[in-house]
Amino acid sequence: MKAVGLFRHGGPDVLQVIERTTPHAGPGEVRIRVRAAAVNPADVLIRSGRTPIRQRGTEPVLPGSDVAGTIDEVGPGIGTGLAVGDEVMAMINPSRPAGGGYAEWVVLPGSWVVPVPTGASPAEAATLPLNGLTALHALDQLRLPPGSTLAVTGAAGAVGGYAVQLAKAAGHRVLVDAAPGDVELVASLGVDVTVPRGPGVAERFRALTDDGVDAVVDAALIGAPLLAAIRRGGSLAYVRGMPDHPAFEREAARRGITPVMAYVHAYEGQRDKLDLLRRLADQGRLSLRVADRYPPEQAAQAHRLLEAGGVRGRLVIEF
Template identity: 40%
Template sequence: MKKVSFAEFGGPDVLHLIDAEEPHAGPGQVRIAVRAAGVNPVDWRIREGQILGAHPTELPSGVGQDAAGVVDEVGEGVAGVEVGDPVFGEGTGTYAEFAVLSAWVRMPEGLTFEEAAGYPSVVETALRIIREVGVRPGRTLLVSGASGGVGSAVLQIARERGIAVIGTAGAANQDYLRGLGAVATTYGEGWVERVRRLGGVDAALDLAGSGVIRELGELTGDPRKVVSIADLDAPLHGARFSGTAGSVPDALAEAALLIALGKLHIPVEKSYPLADAAAAHVDSQAGHTRGRRVMVV
């Protein structure tokens, strides 16, 4: 089969499309014929060797953890899924023609494989950081860098839970944020005062890692009310860095329910063939995403 791999840590140029042996489902796993794989910031952080403590990586290594496809192999002890079922979930080495998933859920009706591949990690992350930041219904959450995949999920989940959201993003994404129920403003010079004019903030999430932890702590009045998924130095400012996944199966089940009810939709901004994995990582690292980027098999 074809898969994307890297044999050394480094920039996007270390990614190569290679021929590899097919993986097989072990106990508690399923294998899928991959139709699409999500592109996440954690993918290129692993490729650069940034987070080896949280993600030990043996070289050469595959790339990717999110995927959608058709089950073609069911491991021992697995119930409730059969060969031929369309699913999306999390596994390893998902930028490939076949991948093994350790957590999955059946795809809701009407969802495309490309769309489905964009949900697993971002919804798990969104649910986790909303819980960790402790914001309650009727309160206001500030989301810095709100237009990407995690931000799109946070805004919609918060809206469903009765949490007001102020979101920052580039000028081109202001209407997008408003469409997801947020009060929108731009980042850049003067952004703190623009947020203050919009009202008080009870908690804040940093999704972009753009060096704003101190300001978010000032806006909330307490850096302990700030959670970042993108700034490894957040604890130096009294905030929290969240990088450890919670229950992925529970998150996937909630995602599937919200999607089926029409309460969660994350658009696909751009798709790439496996051969263009390096370009996908370049674009992901540049930021300014509206929704999700996915690899298509």
Template identity: 45%
Template sequence: MRAILIKKFGGPEVLEVAEVPVPEAGAGQVRIKVEAAALNPVDLLSAGGFFVHAGRLPQLPAYGVGWDVAGVVDAVGAGVTGYAVGDRVIGLSDQLDRAPDVQAEFAVLPATDLAPFPAGKTAAEAASLPLNALTADQAIDLLELPEGGTLLVTGAAGGVGGYVVELGKMRGLKVIATAGAADEELVRSFGAAEFIPRGAALTTFGQVDGVIDAANIGADAVTAVRPGGGFVSVNGSQPDTDRADVRGLAVMVTAHGPRLAELSALVEKGELTVRVSEVLPFEQVTEAYTKLAAGGFRGRIVLAP
């Protein structure tokens, strides 16, 4: 089968299509015939060797790529219940040392990391959900805000930020969103109670109970937090808030099939918004990752075998 692999470190040009054996589903695992796999900025970090250089991964001959997947169950391993051949599913691959990973024609994941495919959506739309929605959901969990609390989210027009707005509102939070001025209508459609244009002072509405820094603004966003409040980094690194009266937190997203199933159901109901910018074939992997690195788009770039 074909799979996207990293065999040397560098920029988008190092991501290549390679022929590898079809993986087998072991005990508790499901094999998926991949229909779509979304790209993420973290994949560019993998391509650049960040996780190896940081000592978080061993040196290997090749690394697989991808976190988000949508497809059809092709085989099930021993002990799997709840899924059968032919079921359409989505899933999150949160292990960086898999080779190949989900940007491949077939992918193997634990059955517990999967969820039903959201009915009425395309494969590309379904594949855009897992990483960003689970990251947003788990970031809100970290803050432990009471209903009626105030939450500021930076990068509210982006993948993670948009879900923070929608999920935060569902939890009864007052969500204050910051994004580019041209994105105000979009962000308000997600449910933001207040909007701050990018570049404006983030204390415009006073201090908030918590911040989820989806845009990686850092220190400037910390100024918006009240004493005793929380600040969440979504890049996996513990933030240095430089304030003893603010809890610095970092979300390290983990696969969670049952919660992903709930998020998928919210997509079906129209309560969570899935956005796709472009779908490209595997053969255009360099172009796809070059576009990802350049930024400037709304929605996800997705690869299809």
């Protein structure tokens, strides 16, 4: 089968199309003929060597955490109602021995797989699992009662956009920051108030409340400066490692704010969580945004564009 991987870490040009043995479904597993695999910042970290994923012997490293396609093989004892011919999507952990989703076929436990949203193309469906589950884990950890005021940074991006829409679906008031060119985009997500992006954003958020927002989802990784936006007793969810984390933790404690980290792999195999995202997309409450599509041979170009910044939606590799 065709896959996209790397034999050494580095820039986008280390990605290459390779041939691997086509896998088969074992007990409790399904095989997916992958039609689309999303390109995420996590893939850039894997490719560049900034994650603990390393090459195993002569086997290549395969990035890719989101796939969508068609089940074409079912192992014994699947027990989840999945069948050959089903159009499905899934999140993958690229650190597993078989690697990630940049491949024509992947084999996964049935509990990791759900149907695609109604009417969604494989490219659209592939944009949802990783980023949607990251946003969902962040909000689940915040445990906000309906009617809370939540600020979201990076709302024009994939995780931030899903955080906005999940928060609105949960009945929260949502404030976001945005650059001038993204105001129309974030408005389409259903935000309540948009403030200008940039220095002083915490003060702009706080000015919209009596004593500060109840919580922040920091998808833009602004970090410690956002603590000034949050009321005492509030919380902040962040989606990747925080710069100068010890200092951030100390300042949060001084202000009486609880920081939590969204760790998407906590939801691996929790089919109910991914199926919740599917149902919300079916209802039109989550937007599936594809920025562009590339064949496997142009995976390096997709990585270059993602690293350059400013991509709205997800780039997708189509097999």
